[in-house]
Structure formats: structure tokens, C-alpha cells
Amino acid sequence: MLFKERNIQTQYHRVLTAIDPGKRIATFKTQEGTEEQNWDFIHIIPPMLAPEAVRNSPLPWQSGNWAAEGWMEVDKGTLRHVRYPNVFGVGDIAGVPKGKTAASVKWQVPVAIDHLVADIQGKQSDARYNGYTSCPLITRLGQAMLVEFDYENNLTPSFPGVIAPLEELWISWVMKTMALKPTYISMLRGQA
Ligand SMILES: Cc1cc2nc3c(=O)[nH]c(=O)nc-3n(C[C@H](O)[C@H](O)[C@H](O)COP(=O)(O)OP(=O)(O)OC[C@H]3O[C@@H](n4cnc5c(N)ncnc54)[C@H](O)[C@@H]3O)c2cc1C
Structure with missing residues (x-):
């Protein structure tokens, strides 16, 4: 909506592969091949990965999109690990479709705690994280x-x-x- 209003052209599905700060040329891998673009101002988002301690453990997804990035294999509602039921994943390391924000953690932690307390009491919890x-x-x-x-x-x-x-x-x-x-x-x- 704002891009349109401000006449900003967007181009997706490009991965930055090289940058020449002297000539101000950025090289991208695209679906068609390689593309070079000049820039006046560039803001680069680094690739996102789980920290090494999680990535190199048995906890990440074993296949699918999140396996290579090392996000923890948890149920998206309960945040309980799919293969290790006594483990929960909250915060950025949780391999769930949304929620990589500090504000999400505020809604994730009470869910994990509710399940932990229920486990200790031998009960079931129906607490679920909705992806906030x-x-x-x-x-x-x-x-x-x-x-x-x-x-x-x-x-x-x-x-x-x-x-x-x-x-x-x-x-x-x-x-x-x-x-x-x-x-x-x-x-x-x-x-x-
Ligand atoms: C530029 C930017 C702006 C953002 N703005 C917002 C915002 O406005 N609102 C919002 O809600 N969210 C925002 N976020 C997202 C938010 O910062 C994260 O979602 C949040 O910090 C995740 O918290 P976390 O505790 O899961 O992970 P982290 O905050 O990454 O904490 C993980 C900690 O573990 C430590 N660690 C890693 N490996 C080890 C190890 N082996 N041993 C011990 N410690 C280890 C790390 O050093 C780090 O301190 C922003 C993020 C970025 C990058």
C-alpha cells in the first residue's frame, strides 16, 4: 500500500551474493540467473539461523524449510518438542511459522509454562500459542x-x-x- 503510494518498485526472490562497495554494485542470484544492480543506499538483512548450540543439536527440524536453518522442531500450538516431549521451544529458536518477535515471547512463555505445570501435576493443558x-x-x-x-x-x-x-x-x-x-x-x- 505504502510502496504503491510512494512509487517504490519491489523485486522479490533475489539473494545477494556479492557486493562491490567501491563501484556500488550489488550482485543477486535470481530465478533467471545473475543480476547486478547499482545502489545509492543499501540495507542488508543477514541470513537468519538458529544459534550454533541449537543448530548442532538433535533439536532442530530434521527435514523441510527449517532444517537447514536449525529451528527447533516444536508443535506450533503447544510449543512442545515433537520428538522430546520434555523440551519446549520459545522465542526466536522455535521452528513455528510466525512469531520471531520479542512481543511473541510474551504470549509463548505462559503456554510453555502451563504445559510444564500440567505435566508435573499429571494433568493436560489446553493452552495454545496462536502465532501472535x-x-x-x-x-x-x-x-x-x-x-x-x-x-x-x-x-x-x-x-x-x-x-x-x-x-x-x-x-x-x-x-x-x-x-x-x-x-x-x-x-x-x-x-x-
Ligand atoms: C533490528 C531488530 C529489531 C527488532 N525489533 C523488534 C520490535 O520492535 N519488537 C519485537 O517484539 N521484536 C523485535 N525484534 C525481534 C526480537 O529482538 C527477537 O524476537 C527477540 O530478541 C528474541 O528473543 P530470544 O530470547 O528468543 O532470542 P535472543 O534475544 O536472540 O536471545 C538469545 C540469547 O542467547 C545467547 N546465546 C546464543 N548461543 C548461546 C550459547 N551457546 N550459550 C549461551 N548463550 C547463548 C545469545 O547471545 C542471545 O543473547 C527485532 C529484532 C531485530 C534484529
């Missing part, structure tokens, strides 16, 4: 979008009626730049 993911996107100085969604891509706004998820808003910018850090720190201290 939160992407605060700065779209310009003073404006941002706070897009929250679940596994099914349903929008799951935390502040319905206050923060519209698909609009650029100053309040989302204030939240991203000023409010989130103290919130996450409180979360780590168990206060949120």
Missing part, C-alpha cells in the same frame, strides 16, 4: 504502523480503537521509539 506477532514499522520520521497478526494473518490489535494497524500514526511512532524498550525491560523483569 508484532511488527512496529517506522514509515517516516514521526510516523509508524503497529501491525499485529496471528498464524492465520488475522489482525490482532492490542489497542483496538486507539491504534489502527494499517494506518501510519504518530502514536505508533511514539510507541515504537519511546514506549517499547521500557515495556520489554519490564517484561524481562517479570513485571509485564
Whole structure:
């Protein structure tokens, strides 16, 4: 929506394979072959991998998309390991379709804990993680979008009626730049 509004052309399915900072040329592998592009400004996202200790353990997916990247083979609802039932995976290492955000951890941890406590008590837990993911996107100085969604891509706004998820808003910018850090720190201290 914003790309269209700002006349930004997008090109997908390209993997950066080389970069020449002197000539400002980036080389990409595409479905058709190799492509070179000049750039004025380049922002590179490194390939995402699970940390070595998890990647080189028996815990990752053994096949499929997530095996090579080493994400842990957990059930996407219970977060319980598929082959080691006494192991749970929360946070970025969890091999689930969405949820690689700190905000997701807030909803994942209580699910894992509920199952652990139920196991200890010899009971069953019906707690499930729904894929909650939160992407605060700065779209310009003073404006941002706070897009929250679940596994099914349903929008799951935390502040319905206050923060519209698909609009650029100053309040989302204030939240991203000023409010989130103290919130996450409180979360780590168990206060949120
Ligand atoms: C640029 C950027 C912006 C982001 N913005 C947001 C945002 O606005 N909102 C949001 O919700 N999320 C955001 N995220 C995502 C968020 O940072 C992660 O989802 C979150 O940090 C995951 O937490 P984690 O504890 O699972 O993993 P991590 O935070 O990666 O913690 C894992 C820890 O394990 C340590 N470790 C690794 N190997 C070992 C070992 N062998 N022994 C001991 N320790 C080890 C690592 O050093 C690290 O400290 C952002 C991420 C990036 C990169």
C-alpha cells in the first residue's frame, strides 16, 4: 500500500551474493540467473539461523524449510518438542511459522509454562500459542504502523480503537521509539 503510494518498485526472490562497495554494485542470484544492480543506499538483512548450540543439536527440524536453518522442531500450538516431549521451544529458536518477535515471547512463555505445570501435576493443558506477532514499522520520521497478526494473518490489535494497524500514526511512532524498550525491560523483569 505504502510502496504503491510512494512509487517504490519491489523485486522479490533475489539473494545477494556479492557486493562491490567501491563501484556500488550489488550482485543477486535470481530465478533467471545473475543480476547486478547499482545502489545509492543499501540495507542488508543477514541470513537468519538458529544459534550454533541449537543448530548442532538433535533439536532442530530434521527435514523441510527449517532444517537447514536449525529451528527447533516444536508443535506450533503447544510449543512442545515433537520428538522430546520434555523440551519446549520459545522465542526466536522455535521452528513455528510466525512469531520471531520479542512481543511473541510474551504470549509463548505462559503456554510453555502451563504445559510444564500440567505435566508435573499429571494433568493436560489446553493452552495454545496462536502465532501472535508484532511488527512496529517506522514509515517516516514521526510516523509508524503497529501491525499485529496471528498464524492465520488475522489482525490482532492490542489497542483496538486507539491504534489502527494499517494506518501510519504518530502514536505508533511514539510507541515504537519511546514506549517499547521500557515495556520489554519490564517484561524481562517479570513485571509485564
Ligand atoms: C533490528 C531488530 C529489531 C527488532 N525489533 C523488534 C520490535 O520492535 N519488537 C519485537 O517484539 N521484536 C523485535 N525484534 C525481534 C526480537 O529482538 C527477537 O524476537 C527477540 O530478541 C528474541 O528473543 P530470544 O530470547 O528468543 O532470542 P535472543 O534475544 O536472540 O536471545 C538469545 C540469547 O542467547 C545467547 N546465546 C546464543 N548461543 C548461546 C550459547 N551457546 N550459550 C549461551 N548463550 C547463548 C545469545 O547471545 C542471545 O543473547 C527485532 C529484532 C531485530 C534484529
